[in-house]
Structures are given as C-alpha cells and as structure tokens.
Amino acid sequence: MSKSQTETKSTQGMRRWVVKAGSNMVLSGGPLLLRTWMQQVAQLRREHNIEVIWVTSGAIASAADRVPSARVKKNRTLSEKQALSAIGQPMVMDLYNLALNATGLLGAQILLTYDDIADDQRRRNFQNTVEQLLAWDVTPVLNENDAVATEEIKFGDNDSLSARVAWVTRAERLLILTDVAGLYDSDPRKNPDAQRVTNLKRVTQELLDSTDKGSGSSRGTGGMYSKLSAAQLAAEHGVETWLVQGDVPSVLLQVANNADVGTRIDAMRRRSEK
Ligand code: GLU
Secondary structure, three states, X not given: OOHHHHOOOOOOOOEEEEEEEOHHHHHHHHHHHHHHHHHHHHHHHHHHOEEEEXXXXXXXXXXXXXXXXXXXXXXXXXXXXXXXXXXXXXXHHHHHHHXXXXXXXXXXXXXXXXHHHHOHHHHHHXXXXXXXXXXXXXXXXXXXXXXXXXXXXXXXXXXXXHHHHHHHOOXXXXXXXXXXXXOEOOOOOOOOOOOEOOEEOOOOHHHHHOOOOOOOOOOOOOOHXXXXXXXXXXXXXXXXXXXXXXXXXXXXXXXXXXXXXXXXXXXXXXXXXX
C-alpha cells in the first residue's frame, strides 16, 4: 500500500485512536465493563479531542457459551467457527449498542476480511465509511467478518486486524486491551520478581522469537506474540501501541494522560501530518 492510498483525514482537530478489546475481556467484563469503556470513549472525545475506532473480539466465544454442542469443543472446524461467529456477532453488538446508547452515543458495525484492506477500492470504501461515521460522532465497532473469512483471507486475529486498521485510518495510537497488565521481562506466574516493561523502543525479532506463539507465552501473557507482532506492524507505520489491562478503572483516560500503565511501544517513524 502506498502512502497516498492510505491518506485519510481525521475529523478537524481530533486525534485518532484504535482500541481493541479481546474476547476474554468482553466475555468476563460483560455489560458493566463495556459501559465503562463507552463512557470513557465519550469522555475522550469531549475532554481530550480523541476519536475512537473500536475493534472487538468475542463473537465466537459468546456464541460458544450459548450453543451446547459447541461449548467445550476444541479444534473446531472452520465452518463451525464461521457459524458461531454468525450467532455471536449480533450478541456482541447488542452489548455495545446498549453501552453506547446509555452514554448517549451511537455505534456502527463494520465487519472486515483481509481482502477489504488489501484491495484498493474496498479499502477506500472502508476509509470513507469510517470518516463519515466519525464526522457524525458515531463510534465504529469493528470485527473480522469471520462468517465469510476462509483461512486465505483471514487476518488471523484481531490484534493484526486492529494494527492494520490503525495504519490505514492513520491513527496516532493503538490500544490493545487485554487481561494482563502489559509485557513482563520474565514470566510473572513463575517469577515473583518479574517486572512490567513500561516502555519498549522496538519490537525486535529476538523478542518475538523468545515469545511463545501459543496462548500461554514465555512472558506469562496469553497471546503476547500476536500483540507484539501487531505492535511491530503498527510501529512500522508510525502508530504507537499501548498494551494495557482492560479492566483497570479509567484505563483509556489514563492512557490519554500518559499515565504509567501497561506497556507503551514506540512508533518507528513520525506519521506525516494529516
Ligand atoms: N473475530 C473473533 C471473534 O469475534 C476473535 C478473533 C480474536 O480473538 O483475535 O470471536
């Protein structure tokens, strides 16, 4: 993608963030946590001039809780996951709409496959839709379009999706809300002296190689590999990433105030001016 193809404008004078919430957070936090998040989205806009594009997971997990024959099954087939996502996506969106409406905000759903970002025309359509929604003060809520995504056209995970969305919408920051407090210098489950990394200048290949690709990682943080890969991609495109624990009170506002929370991963180059 050339720079000109990704050129978009944020609403006048606004800063732009992409915030990604993982399945665990959405499922365990439920309506109450979502409401606190959406209250913060409203506050970010009102008090910090920050507009938010929200990326959420949780469709498949929400449906799996409700479909008895899918509940405990490991190694689901692609068509089972697709069907579960079709059941769970409206459930997740119901939660967001309730939370948004309680805060006086309006939400919009956008479901994407990898092709939608890779193809010039479709990416421009996506960018234009996002710009219009934000101009109307409507919060875009994105997820992968799992129901139609085959392995070839999958982002793979929403960390990757959110990094690409941050890139093509020319966001300033990517926040990944997860169930751990950030990146640690060793596994906090095994080492009581493990320290949180507050700032990472760069996601190196060495760091990625030492991080388990599976759900539990050598750094004690489930799914950290995909988060670091997403942060690396974001950094290459001038986006700063914050890995933060999603259920810490006022976590979004804390990040807006540059508080010492989670792990901040620097962008590798300055974005050109919008
Ligand atoms: N798109 C999936 C869902 O909503 C989640 C993918 C992920 O967790 O990264 O269930």
